[in-house]
Amino acid sequence: MTESEDIRLLRDAVRRFVDQHMPREAARRWDKENIFPREVYAELGKMGVMGLTVPTEYGGQGVDIPATMAVIEELAKRSSAVACPYIMAACYAGMNLVESGSESQKRAFLPKVAKGEFMFAYGLSEPNVGGDLAMVETTARREGNRILVNGTKRWCTGAHIADYVFCLARTGPKEERYKNLTIFLVPPKAQGVTIRPLDHLGIRGVETNDAIFDDVEIGEDAILGGPQMWNQGWRQLAGRALEVEKLELSAVALGLAEAACADAIEYAETRVQFGKPIGAHQAIRHTIAEAKTKTLAMRLMLANAAALVQERKPSALESSMTKLFCCEGAAEVTLACQRVMGAYGLSDLTDMVRYVRDAISLPIVGGSSNMQKNNIANRLKLAE
Numbered sequence: 191m192t193e194s195e196d197i198r199l200l201r202d203a204v205r206r207f208v209d210q211h212m213p214r215e216a217a218r219r220w221d222k223e224n225i226f227p228r229e230v231y232a233e234l235g236k237m238g239v240m241g242l243t244v245p246t247e248y249g250g251q252g253v254d255i256p257a258t259m260a261v262i263e264e265l266a267k268r269s270s271a272v273a274c275p276y277i278m279a280a281c282y283a284g285m286n287l288v289e290s291g292s293e294s295q296k297r298a299f300l301p302k303v304a305k306g307e308f309m310f311a312y313g314l315s316e317p318n319v320g321g322d323l324a325m326v327e328t329t330a331r332r333e334g335n336r337i338l339v340n341g342t343k344r345w346c347t348g349a350h351i352a353d354y355v356f357c358l359a360r361t362g363p364k365e366e367r368y369k370n371l372t373i374f375l376v377p378p379k380a381q382g383v384t385i386r387p388l389d390h391l392g393i394r395g396v397e398t399n400d401a402i403f404d405d406v407e408i409g410e411d412a413i414l415g416g417p418q419m420w421n422q423g424w425r426q427l428a429g430r431a432l433e434v435e436k437l438e439l440s441a442v443a444l445g446l447a448e449a450a451c452a453d454a455i456e457y458a459e460t461r462v463q464f465g466k467p468i469g470a471h472q473a474i475r476h477t478i479a480e481a482k483t484k485t486l487a488m489r490l491m492l493a494n495a496a497a498l499v500q501e502r503k504p505s506a507l508e509s510s511m512t513k514l515f516c517c518e519g520a521a522e523v524t525l526a527c528q529r530v531m532g533a534y535g536l537s538d539l540t541d542m543v544r545y546v547r548d549a550i551s552l553p554i555v556g557g558s559s560n561m562q563k564n565n566i567a568n569r570l571k572l573a574e
């Protein structure tokens with residue numbers, strides 16, 4: 191696929207960074223021990239790539255969604271422990287602040303995002319709430335000038351390293367499904383917040399947590415977009431930043447599929463069975479041919495959706511299609527590549543196990559494949 195010269199140069203720079211600062215052995219350890227490599231992330235920040243979602247007037251490089259996706263893809267090939275914090279900074283914080291932040295929030299936070307010194311954790315899911323986010327049970331109520339937040343956010347990735355939890359809370363009667371929801375920026379170090387780590391199969395390296403809020407006191411300045419955005423959270427959530435979230439996960443999927451194909455091809459060329467490299471057996475040739483074909487289709491889907499978002503054209507349909515296709519595709523491609531590598535594909539001695547664990551998580555997280563199919567069918571106005 192042809193890419194702009196700017197993105198090609200950016201990819202080369204990120205690949206050099208990955209080779210220099212993220213060797214395979216280290217990345218395996220971050221994954222296994224669920225470690226966030228803070229020093230590597232700090233080095234990445236110096237490259238200026240977190241500023242790819244930040245307008246120049248706030249100290250960034252100017253919003254460039256295709257470039258942001260290229261960075262995510264290249265990082266995800268090697269490690270979720272660096273790709274996820276990048277997403278937490280550039281996308282969760284950068285995109286949401288640009289799209290929905292008040293002017294004072296933008297001035298205070300976006301320059302820090304651009305420097306790699308600021309990130310959000312997403313506090314959407316809860317113990318009783320997954321796909322049906324409009325039913326969140328975390329509440330916030332006003333008492334004079336104070337706002338008190340109560341409830342539990344589950345699977346809150348990186349809450350322990352984030353500057354704020356981007357917290358969707360109910361601020362009125364739940365019968366009004368999409369109304370009465372507000373987004374708050376809650377500091378995880380505030381009094382009344384407890385962060386408890388959860389273990390899970392894939393997308394490791396940045397712990398996922400329960401973030402428990404017990405009468406956490408915040409001010410009106412903690413409302414995303416300012417006090418007038420009380421009860422406007424759904425509108426803010428369902429906007430362009432959510433479309434970009436689907437693309438972020440698609441970029442992770444693409445990175446995993448590419449990495450799995452590359453490792454499988456290398457193995458197929460060097461592993462000799464029955465007198466020839468296994469890559470010369472037709473079954474393996476076809477498996478790889480199919481995997482590479484699917485991966486190219488993923489790349490084209492992502493490029494198309496990223497270009498639409500960049501140009502501010504309608505992209506809700508395409509971003510859901512891309513999330514569905516890329517995340518299911520990554521699971522299929524990595525499982526096929528794992529078989530090419532036989533027993534070694536099941537071993538911690540290779541990276542294939544990580545690709546598979548991360549890839550099979552993707553059709554679940556960030557809006558499941560079924561939710562994407564519902565979105566697509568709704569956008570197509572199919573009968574219910």
Ligand SMILES: Cc1cc2nc3c(=O)[nH]c(=O)nc-3n(C[C@H](O)[C@H](O)[C@H](O)COP(=O)(O)OP(=O)(O)OC[C@H]3O[C@@H](n4cnc5c(N)ncnc54)[C@H](O)[C@@H]3O)c2cc1C
Pocket residue numbers: 311312313314315319320321322344345346347348390392393398551554555556557558559560561564
């Ligand atoms: C590693 C990891 C990291 C995560 N990080 C975050 C994070 O940082 N912040 C955050 O807020 N959340 C996070 N999540 C949560 C994730 O986004 C949710 O798991 C996801 O939204 C799905 O919700 P659920 O698992 O509760 O599934 P549910 O919504 O309970 O769904 C269960 C099953 O039912 C299906 N289903 C549900 N409703 C329908 C329907 N209407 N039609 C058809 N099928 C349906 C789903 O597709 C799924 O197969 C993370 C999860 C994991 C595992």
